[in-house]
Each structure stands twice: as C-alpha cells, then as structure tokens.
Amino acid sequence: MPDTRSRAEVFKGHRGQFETNRKRILASQEVCGICGRPVDKSLKYPHPMSATIDHIIPINQGGHPSDLANLQLAHFCCNRQKSDKLSGQRQFTKAPEVVSNRLLPQTFDWHTV
Ligand SMILES: [Zn+2]
Structure with missing residues (x-):
C-alpha cells in the first residue's frame, strides 16, 4: 500500500510543528x-x-497535518465520533458496488407467498 505509507511519511515530517501547535x-x-x-x-x-x-x-481529506489553522482542541470521544462518522460515510458510498443480484435465491418459489 504505497498510498498510506507516503501519507505517514508526510505526517512524520510535520511532527515537530504538530507538537509545537x-x-x-x-x-x-x-x-x-x-x-x-x-x-x-x-x-x-x-x-x-x-x-x-x-x-x-x-x-485524508486534504487537511493540513500540522498547521495551527487546521487544529483545534477536542474531547477524545468527540474526535472519535467525528472520525467514525467520516468512515461511515465512506462505507455508505461504497456499498452499492458490492450489492449483486446474483446473491438473490434462484430457486425461490414466488407463488407460495
Ligand atoms: Zn466535545
């Protein structure tokens, strides 16, 4: 996964500034x-x-990793809820791709309903 690695490397470079801010x-x-x-x-x-x-x-949405303008104080629980919400949205937009009609039962007898 070269994508996540490069992002981590970028963050590492901002670590000193992040600590200061x-x-x-x-x-x-x-x-x-x-x-x-x-x-x-x-x-x-x-x-x-x-x-x-x-x-x-x-x-991961293009925000600056260490700029004071992109940082704020937050409760641990609020921060976690916020990231849960963001990852939930990502999952939701992905969902239609994995839904397939082939998963429906082929041998179901609709006349008995
Ligand atoms: Zn809070």
Missing part, C-alpha cells in the same frame, strides 16, 4: 471545537472526556 492549543483553548463544551485538561487519555487535538479538515 498541540502545546499552543492546550495552553490557549478551553472548549471542545466539536461540541463547544469545556475540556478538562487534567483528564488523561483514554478517558472519553480527555483533551485531544482534532484536525478540523481530516488529513
């Missing part, structure tokens, strides 16, 4: 950018209400 956001932002409620920074991962850094536009 992560600290900047933790020091300057108080509320979750997804639900708008306060974030308790004393809670630690993997607590669902712990503080995480969310990519406003996901990296």
